[in-house]
Every structure is written in structure tokens, then in C-alpha cells.
Amino acid sequence: MVERGTVPGRLVDVLRRAEALWVLSEAQVEPLRRVLGADGPRVVAVPFGVDAEFFSPRPFPDRPRVVSIGNDRDRDPQTLFRALARVREARPEAEIIVQTSAAEAPDGIEIVQRMSHRDLRELYETASVVATATRSNLHVSGMTVTLEALATGRPVVNTGTPGMSQYVAEGRTGHLVPVGDAEAMADRLISLLDDPTRAAAMGAAGRRVVEEGFTTQVMCAHLGAILSPTAG
Structure with missing residues (x-):
């Protein structure tokens, strides 16, 4: 407004x-x-802040999986789906699970609807990386998912809106990409899927950041x- x-x-x-x-x-x-x-x-x-005891660190998964969570009005499912389609094409062995009510998801992506907090926690545990695409906004759409993922020890790839840099340290706990840039989001996701050691290290750094300030x-x-x- x-x-x-x-x-x-x-x-x-x-x-x-x-x-x-x-x-x-x-x-x-x-x-x-x-x-x-x-x-x-x-x-x-x-x-x-999030409940860092409920969303606690878990061992990094052996199988590559991208997870995305969220339905609020400032989410950008079109950019997310374009990015995930590129990931699917480049790395067909990676599982992709998206919790959303948006339609027209690309083939090969598993869509889930509402989830309990316990189910959500278990889904974070299976993720190699958590992705959040949003439109331009000031109130940090996707903030809750981001911090829950970091608390679990998972790196994130998010749209770099003005407030998100307050919660995600570029290159340290995750990556921030321009609004609407599906190619950049896909490239960052693929880079983390290809280097699980780096992804795990970024997730561990994210956990420490949550413990210290979020x-x-x-x-x-x-x-x-x-x-x-x-x-x-």
C-alpha cells in the first residue's frame, strides 16, 4: 500500500x-x-524466530531432494515451477516435492497440500535444499519456511527481496536470486545438489545462525x- x-x-x-x-x-x-x-x-x-528445539538439526540426506513450502499471497509459483522444471531436466535423479495449492506444476514434481507441523519437520529432514520463490515484497514472504529449514540444517535458495538478506547470508547459509529469475534459481539449486558437502556445510552454518539470532x-x-x- x-x-x-x-x-x-x-x-x-x-x-x-x-x-x-x-x-x-x-x-x-x-x-x-x-x-x-x-x-x-x-x-x-x-x-x-522459530522453535529451534522442534526444528532441530538432522543428518544430511543421501538422496538428492528439493523441497519447497508455502502458499501466501506473495509466493511466485510460476517462477518456482520454471526453475524446478529446469532442475528436473538437468538432474532427473533428484526428487522434487512442493507444498502448494498452485496449479500447473511441471511433470515429475510431487505436489502435496496441507501438512501438519510434524509432517513438515520430517519433510525438511529429507531435503538437500529448500527453495522459496516470491514476488517483490518488504515483509519477507517465506521467512518462516526459511528459518525452519535453516534450523533443520538445510541450505536455502530464495528470491532476494529487500528483507530476506536479513535472514539469509548469501553464500554462507544459502543463495539469493533476483525476483522472477527462474534460471538463476535453478542454477543455484543444481549447484547445491551437485555438491552435497558444501550444501551440508551451509546448512550447518544456517543452524548456527538460527541459534544465535532467530x-x-x-x-x-x-x-x-x-x-x-x-x-x-
């Missing part, structure tokens, strides 16, 4: 009555500040600091 200039005035009025606002992406902070004005409430970016405990500590009467 900020980009389109269509933020309802009533929404702005409500937000301006707050003492503070928190968002999950650094990329959201300045756009909100511009809308709310110099005398508006504080806007604080709080890193999202757990539910860390997130709650940040929220507690915002709510503290002494917070400035």
Missing part, C-alpha cells in the same frame, strides 16, 4: 496512536516512518524490550 500510495487514512490514524510499532523486516521501517511522519510512533524491526526466545526478548517502560 505504501508503494502504491493507497494507505487508508483511518489506518494511519490508528497506527499513529500507538507508542511503538514492530515489524519483522528492516526493509519495512523507513516506509512506515514516511507514512506516519516525523512525530509518529517508534518503528522497530524485530527479528522473527529463535522464539530471541524474538520474545526483543518484544520484551519494546514493552519495557524504560525502552527508549
Whole structure:
């Protein structure tokens, strides 16, 4: 709404009555500040966190498998499917599983619908790499899946939206590719399928990053600091 200039005035009025606002992406902070004005409430970016005990590290799988999870409005199934079709053509031995409600998946890709958290955890464990394609957005669509995959010790290949670089370290815990670039996404996925030792090392680095800064405990500590009467 900020980009389109269509933020309802009533929404702005409500937000301006707050003492503070928190968002999950650094990329959201300045756009909100511009809308709310110099005398508006504080806007604080709080890193999202996942349950790093439930999504715990697992041994790296022996069989190559690409997994993709998610259905929110900013997902980009068309780019994802084009990328996965290229992966399927180049590496037909790799299994590809996508949890989505989108139609017209390429041949050779297994589509699943809703999953329990336990089933989802087990699916992450079987993945060599987890892929997330999104349209341009500021609120980090795909953030939850990304952190759950990293917590499990799996590298990710994601669309490089403004907020995602806050959660994925390029070349260290995964790869970020341009919006809509199916070829780049496929190339990164193939490179990780071809080098499981590097993929496992990136997954292990991702697990450490989650433990250090992206757990539910860390997130709650940040929220507690915002709510503290002494917070400035």
C-alpha cells in the first residue's frame, strides 16, 4: 500500500496512536516512518524466530531432494515451477516435492497440500535444499519456511527481496536470486545438489545462525524490550 500510495487514512490514524510499532523486516521501517511522519510512533524491526528445539538439526540426506513450502499471497509459483522444471531436466535423479495449492506444476514434481507441523519437520529432514520463490515484497514472504529449514540444517535458495538478506547470508547459509529469475534459481539449486558437502556445510552454518539470532526466545526478548517502560 505504501508503494502504491493507497494507505487508508483511518489506518494511519490508528497506527499513529500507538507508542511503538514492530515489524519483522528492516526493509519495512523507513516506509512506515514516511507514512506516519516525523512525530509518529517508534518503528522497530524485530527479528522473527522459530522453535529451534522442534526444528532441530538432522543428518544430511543421501538422496538428492528439493523441497519447497508455502502458499501466501506473495509466493511466485510460476517462477518456482520454471526453475524446478529446469532442475528436473538437468538432474532427473533428484526428487522434487512442493507444498502448494498452485496449479500447473511441471511433470515429475510431487505436489502435496496441507501438512501438519510434524509432517513438515520430517519433510525438511529429507531435503538437500529448500527453495522459496516470491514476488517483490518488504515483509519477507517465506521467512518462516526459511528459518525452519535453516534450523533443520538445510541450505536455502530464495528470491532476494529487500528483507530476506536479513535472514539469509548469501553464500554462507544459502543463495539469493533476483525476483522472477527462474534460471538463476535453478542454477543455484543444481549447484547445491551437485555438491552435497558444501550444501551440508551451509546448512550447518544456517543452524548456527538460527541459534544465535532467530529463535522464539530471541524474538520474545526483543518484544520484551519494546514493552519495557524504560525502552527508549
